[in-house]
Amino acid sequence: MQLYGTEISSRLLLGTAQYPSPAILTQAIEASGCEIVTVSLRRETADGSGAGFWDVLRATGKHILPNTAGCHSVAEAVTTAHMAREIFGTRWIKLEIIGHADNLAPDVFALVEAARVLSEDGFQVFPYTTDDLVVGEKLLTAGCEVLMPWGAPIGSGQGLRTPDALRAMRAHFPETLLIVDAGIGRPSDAVQAMELGMDAVLLNTAVAKAGDPVGMARAMSLALDAGRAGRRADPMEPRDMAVPSTPVLGLAELG
Amino acid sequence: MITIAGGGLAGLASAVEIARRGAAVRLFEAGPEIGASSVARFAGGMLAPWCERESAEEAVISLGAMAADWWGGITPVSRRGTLVVAPERDRAELTRFARRTSAFRRVNGSEIDVLEPALAGRFSQGLMFDQEAHLNPRQALQDLEKAAHGLGVDIVLGTKAPAKVDLDCTGIAADLPELRPVRGEMAILSCPDVLITRTIRLLHPRMPLYLVPRGDRVYMIGATMIESSSTRPPTVRSLSDMLNAAFTLHPAFAEAAVLETGAGLRPAFPDNLPRLVERNGSLHLNGLYRHGFLLAPAMATKVANTLIPETYDADHRQSKSA
Numbered sequence: 001m002q003l004y005g006t007e008i009s010s011r012l013l014l015g016t017a018q019y020p021s022p023a024i025l026t027q028a029i030e031a032s033g034c035e036i037v038t039v040s041l042r043r044e045t046a047d048g049s050g051a052g053f054w055d056v057l058r059a060t061g062k063h064i065l066p067n068t069a070g071c072h073s074v075a076e077a078v079t080t081a082h083m084a085r086e087i088f089g090t091r092w093i094k095l096e097i098i099g100h101a102d103n104l105a106p107d108v109f110a111l112v113e114a115a116r117v118l119s120e121d122g123f124q125v126f127p128y129t130t131d132d133l134v135v136g137e138k139l140l141t142a143g144c145e146v147l148m149p150w151g152a153p154i155g156s157g158q159g160l161r162t163p164d165a166l167r168a169m170r171a172h173f174p175e176t177l178l179i180v181d182a183g184i185g186r187p188s189d190a191v192q193a194m195e196l197g198m199d200a201v202l203l204n205t206a207v208a209k210a211g212d213p214v215g216m217a218r219a220m221s222l223a224l225d226a227g228r229a230g231r232r233a234d235p236m237e238p239r240d241m242a243v244p245s246t247p248v249l250g251l252a253e254l255g
Numbered sequence: 256m257i258t259i260a261g262g263g264l265a266g267l268a269s270a271v272e273i274a275r276r277g278a279a280v281r282l283f284e285a286g287p288e289i290g291a292s293s294v295a296r297f298a299g300g301m302l303a304p305w306c307e308r309e310s311a312e313e314a315v316i317s318l319g320a321m322a323a324d325w326w327g328g329i330t331p332v333s334r335r336g337t338l339v340v341a342p343e344r345d346r347a348e349l350t351r352f353a354r355r356t357s358a359f360r361r362v363n364g365s366e367i368d369v370l371e372p373a374l375a376g377r378f379s380q381g382l383m384f385d386q387e388a389h390l391n392p393r394q395a396l397q398d399l400e401k402a403a404h405g406l407g408v409d410i411v412l413g414t415k416a417p418a419k420v421d422l423d424c425t426g427i428a429a430d431l432p433e434l435r436p437v438r439g440e441m442a443i444l445s446c447p448d449v450l451i452t453r454t455i456r457l458l459h460p461r462m463p464l465y466l467v468p469r470g471d472r473v474y475m476i477g478a479t480m481i482e483s484s485s486t487r488p489p490t491v492r493s494l495s496d497m498l499n500a501a502f503t504l505h506p507a508f509a510e511a512a513v514l515e516t517g518a519g520l521r522p523a524f525p526d527n528l529p530r531l532v533e534r535n536g537s538l539h540l541n542g543l544y545r546h547g548f549l550l551a552p553a554m555a556t557k558v559a560n561t562l563i564p565e566t567y568d569a570d571h572r573q574s575k576s577a
Contacts, residue, residue, distance in 0.1 A: 020310045022435070023526035042481065052435020053482035056525065070492075155460065211355060 001177060001199050003036075004092065004124040004145055006063065010035045011194065011224045013065065013179065014217070015204025022056040024213050029060050032217035037062045038094055038202065040069035041084050054087070065126065067094035072107070074114040081118055093118060094148070094181075094202075096128040103153040108135045112142050119143025128181050131165035133172050140176065147176055148202065151193065152183025155205045159189035163196060170197040187216075187223035194227025195235070256281055257562055259424060260416030263293035264547045265540045266424035267399045268555035271329075274406035276563050281409040283416035290396040294426060294519035295547050297441050299467045299477050300392040301454050302326065302549055303337050305358040305384050314528050315546060318553035323388040325552035330398035332390050333468070335453035338362075338370055339382040342503060348458035349380065359384045373449050373505060389454050389467050392548060421562060423539045427484075427522040431532060431541055436520035439545065440489035441477035442497055443469070446511035457504050464500035473514065476501050480545070489516045521545055529554050531561060538562065 001008055012034040019025035029037060039057055057064060066084030071077040074097070081093040095114055099107025106128050112135065115125045119142055127139050131149040139147060149169055152158035160166060160183065169178060180193040181202040193201050201224060210216035257273050259266050262284030270280045286292035301307075304319030326332050339359070341349040353359070359382040368375040370383065403410060416423075423429055427436045450472060457464040467475045479493045494516060501508040524530055524542040529550050532539045540558050543550055 021312075021525060021527040026525070042483070052433070052484075052523075055435070209351075 003177065008035050008063070008200075010221075011200040011228060012221055013038060013181075013200060013202035014207065015202065016057060017069075017204055018208040019213055022053065025208075026056060026060060028207055028213045028217040029062060031214045031221070032207070033221045035062055036065050038065045038067050038204070039088075040067050041080050041087070042070060063092070064088050064090060065092050065094050066090065067128075068096050070098065071096065072098050074110045074117065077110070077114045078117055081123055085123070091122060091124045092126065093123050094126040094128060104155075105153070106130060106150070108132065111135070112138045115139055115144055116142040126179070131162055131169055133169065136169060136173060136176075140173075145177065146179060147173065148179045148181035150182040151180045151189065152185075154182040156183060157185025157206060158183055159185050160192055160196075163192065166193070166196050166198065184220075187219045190220050190223040191227035191230070194224055195231050197231060200224075257422065258416065258420040259283065259422045260420045260537075261424035261426065261428075262286070262289050262400075262410060262412075263424060263426055264295040264298075264396065264399075264551050265426070265543060265554065266422070267396065267403055268551040269422055269424060269540060269558040270403045270408045270410075271399060271406060272555040272559040273562060274403065274408050276559055278563055279407070279409075280403075281411060282403070283411050283414050283420070285413070285415045287413050289400045289410070289412070290393060293396065294439075294521055295392050295396055297439060297478075297517045297519040298392040298545075298547050299441070299454075299465055299475055300390045300395065300548055301337070301465065301467060302332070302388040302390065303384065303454065304549060305356055305387060306337050306339065306456060307546065307549065308357070309352055309355045311546070312526060312528055315549065319546065319549040322549050322552050323386075326388075326390055326395065326548070329402050330390055330395040332388050333453070334388040337384040337387040337454040337456060338367065339384070339456045339458065340367065340374070340378040340504075341381075341458040343379065345459055346380070348460060348463075349382065352458055353382055356382070356384075358386055371451055371453065371455070373451050374455075377505065387454065390548060391469055395548065419536050421538060422558060423534075423537045424541070426541065427520045429522070429539060429541055431534060431539060433524055434522055434541060435482070435524075436484040437523045437544065438481040438483045438485060438518060439478040439521055440481075440493045440497070440518045441475060441516070442489070442494060442513055443515040444474050444476060444501065444508065444511040445472060445514050446474060446508055447472050448507040448510060449505050451505075455504060457500055459500060459503070462496040462500050464497060464504065466501065466504060474501075474511075478545070484520060486518065486520060489518050521547075531557055 013036045014034040015038045068077040068080040077097050097107045097110045125144050126146050128148050136147050151160040177199045179200040180198050184203040184206050207213050207216045256279045259282040270282045274280050302323045304316045307315045362381045362383045364379040455466045521544050523544040527544045529542045
């Protein structure tokens with residue numbers, strides 16, 4: 001797939017927060033086969049150097065997608081995006097503007113506005129959004145080439161709560177890259193996302209907080225491959241009637 | 256004469272272990288007094304290897320299990336265990352924590368009420384780690400300094416160490432490859448209305464909290480883990496999360512006085528475990544991360560074994576023949 005002109009073959013984007021250690025993070029990144037890792041910037045990192053942890057990420061050689069996690073307003077997100085561009089030398093920004101404290105739902109109004117401001121400024125925006133079609137359209141108008149609908153609230157591991165809405169998104173935006181961002185808990189969720197026709201999946205907690213993050217990174221990678229291969233193989237439709245899979249012709253006649 | 260740079264936890268503990276083997280030790284501390292510039296000032300002082308195993312390698316147990324005994328010879332150690340609880344809505348966190356740890360017993364609401372009457376009726380289940388302990392970090396640093404003095408260690412304050420020393424324990428100031436700072440923020444509260452006698456861990460998906468009693472109903476709460484080299488004071492966001500969590504533990508913390516807040520940089524290697532490293536002719540002990548008081552004793556012993564191998568051999572032979 002082409003993400004803003006960059007060819008990416010892995011369908012997994014991996015978050016880098018909450019791992020037991022940078023050593024395990026590095027192993028998980030390798031095991032996942034991902035080509036893009038996300039990293040969150042906080043203000044604390046601005047007046048320090050962010051230092052060693054970023055060196056760990058740079059050393060992986062993966063594309064770095066900085067995000068604006070924890071931002072609650074357009075101004076905050078724009079400032080963070082500029083910081084990220086300076087630090088990582090990339091125009092990519094995962095735009096995340098939190099609108100609700102309890103479920104961390106995106107503030108889609110601020111999101112569209114920030115996406116417009118950043119796109120005009122030359123950023124290539126990856127917006128963390130809901131599965132709302134109208135919001136999706138406005139984000140595309142604002143300059144986004146990618147949409148990242150949530151599967152469930154961030155870090156909840158609930159899987160895809162609204163698969164029908166994601167299916168509708170796929171139908172409504174046939175040419176737009178759709179990346180499920182947030183909510184994936186298990187490999188089966190990742191399979192489902194790919195079977196629904198999503199182009200990729202971004203996840204973090206499901207791997208970072210697994211008992212064996214490296215093993216889970218591998219499992220997620222396999223799941224994405226399985227789901228995508230399954231979608232491309234044109235799966236059968238479910239039906240009500242049982243159909244024997246053994247042939248009925250040529251059965252031996254007894255007596 | 257063994258020379259040591261850095262009078263923080265790692266330097267002092269090493270000085271004591273080396274001096275115990277009869278070697279003369281001179282320790283240089285750049286700050287005006289012991290502990291003033293040490294990140295250990297902001298530590299929780301938990302000796303909790305089994306709880307730490309939730310997110311750390313097995314080595315925290317193998318290296319940390321002896322810590323409480325070691326510290327018991329230096330400073331008062333409170334051996335009352337750790338009680339791990341979670342709000343009702345976050346019970347899944349307790350399940351996950353139990354799956355990743357060992358050496359605990361499950362306790363129900365009425366058992367929690369007996370362990371910590373101040374928490375009566377607030378939690379219906381928890382995990383009790385009976386073997387764990389805690390100490391008061393600042394007191395422990397002072398007592399460690401006393402112990403070092405008692406063993407004849409020459410502590411030179413306000414003086415930068417020479418470029419080459421036998422042992423470098425300068426923490427995040429050391430120039431070591433792969434060493435990175437992990438920022439931690441904490442607060443100290445005085446809460447006359449609440450008497451809690453042991454370390455409490457409150458599990459929460461967003462802001463897990465630990466609370467360590469300092470005596471006289473003073474409590475340390477902590478601590479954030481932020482990949483940053485910033486040394487500025489704690490942010491409102493971090494403090495508000497921590498204080499909210501304390502309030503969740505017991506509403507009476509709303510009336511507690513905030514005695515102090517602080518932030519420090521923990522030095523850490525990529526696996527978050529401490530290392531002994533040879534560099535430019537000096538041995539370095541560094542990377543104690545969030546396990547300073549827990550792992551300093553074992554690492555100081557390793558330092559002494561490395562710098563004074565004859566004593567180690569002699570001891571080893573003795574214990575073998577005994």
